[in-house]
Amino acid sequence: MCRTTGCLLRAVVLGSGTSQGVPMIGCRCAVCRSTDPRDQRTRASLYVDDGVLPFLIDTATDLRTQCLREGIADVGAVLYTHHHADHVLGLDDLRRFCELRRERLPIFGPASTLDVLARMFPYAFEPAADASGYVRLRPQAVDAPFPLGSLTVTPLPVPHGRITTFGYLLERDGRKLLAYLSDCQAVPENILWTIRSVEVLIIDGLRDEPHPTHLTTQEAVKVARQVEARRTYLTHLTHHKSHRHREAELPEDVAPAFDGLSITLC
Numbered sequence: 001m002c003r004t005t006g007c008l009l010r011a012v013v014l015g016s017g018t019s020q021g022v023p024m025i026g027c028r029c030a031v032c033r034s035t036d037p038r039d040q041r042t043r044a045s046l047y048v049d050d051g052v053l054p055f056l057i058d059t060a061t062d063l064r065t066q067c068l069r070e071g072i073a074d075v076g077a078v079l080y081t082h083h084h085a086d087h088v089l090g091l092d093d094l095r096r097f098c099e100l101r102r103e104r105l106p107i108f109g110p111a112s113t114l115d116v117l118a119r120m121f122p123y124a125f126e127p128a129a130d131a132s133g134y135v136r137l138r139p140q141a142v143d144a145p146f147p148l149g150s151l152t153v154t155p156l157p158v159p160h161g162r163i164t165t166f167g168y169l170l171e172r173d174g175r176k177l178l179a180y181l182s183d184c185q186a187v188p189e190n191i192l193w194t195i196r197s198v199e200v201l202i203i204d205g206l207r208d209e210p211h212p213t214h215l216t217t218q219e220a221v222k223v224a225r226q227v228e229a230r231r232t233y234l235t236h237l238t239h240h241k242s243h244r245h246r247e248a249e250l251p252e253d254v255a256p257a258f259d260g261l262s263i264t265l266c
């Protein structure tokens with residue numbers, strides 16, 4: 001059970017923005033100048049608390065400010081989707097959680113992503129008995145369902161331009177609680193089947209115009225329909241449309257995510 005809400009699972013969208021974030025540096029468009037806090041989109045990541053092992057999906061560039069903003073004081077593991085900068089550059093901020101837990105944090109992801117992380121942050125992977133003072137990680141490559149806290153986590157390989165990223169399905173006692181697919185250009189048939197009838201779907205819905213590595217808003221809604229997800233949130237959003245305008249255009253069961261969106265499953 002989640003320690004904050006007493007529910008089975010709580011997920012918090014730490015960042016709902018595309019790789020450059022919104023507002024974008026030097027942009028004077030209406031969305032970048034918006035005073036609606038939901039139009040402040042930091043880089044995409046998710047926090048999940050099942051009451052057993054709180055964990056992150058990705059360590060976005062803005063991780064430190066995201067954790068301070070949401071009052072996150074404990075993280076016990078990280079699932080990585082892929083190695084693109086916006087999803088990994090907050091890795092060094094895991095240092096604080098290593099200190100608090102006095103342990104090496106387990107990190108999970110595709111073998112190729114963990115290899116890149118070991119090259120980018122070699123000091124985090126060095127063997128050392130003492131975990132205090134530095135970020136210390138324990139990489140575990142995954143390509144099949146594995147247990148994490150009270151959950152079963154299933155990696156969901158999806159195409160993202162020239163690379164394959166992982167989405168993740170979180171299940172408990174046979175209930176498909178949440179599927180997270182932050183960076184994908186399509187969702188293959190077998191993945192649609194795996195996440196069919198999921199209770200909450202958080203999916204890439206970059207913008208209206210086609211993009212070579214991301215789903216459009218309309219394509220994401222189509223996936224939501226195919227999957228028959230109970231609730232769907234679009235993430236990895238650009239500055240092309242305000243939260244208010246996107247929300248008004250979407251069907252009732254689909255909404256744009258925003259930074260700080262808290263989702264509970266009881």
Ligand SMILES: [Zn+2]
Nearest residue numbers: 019084086183
């Ligand atoms: Zn991304």
Ligand SMILES: [Zn+2]
Nearest residue numbers: 027029032239
């Ligand atoms: Zn802008």
Ligand SMILES: [Zn+2]
Nearest residue numbers: 082084160183
């Ligand atoms: Zn990416």
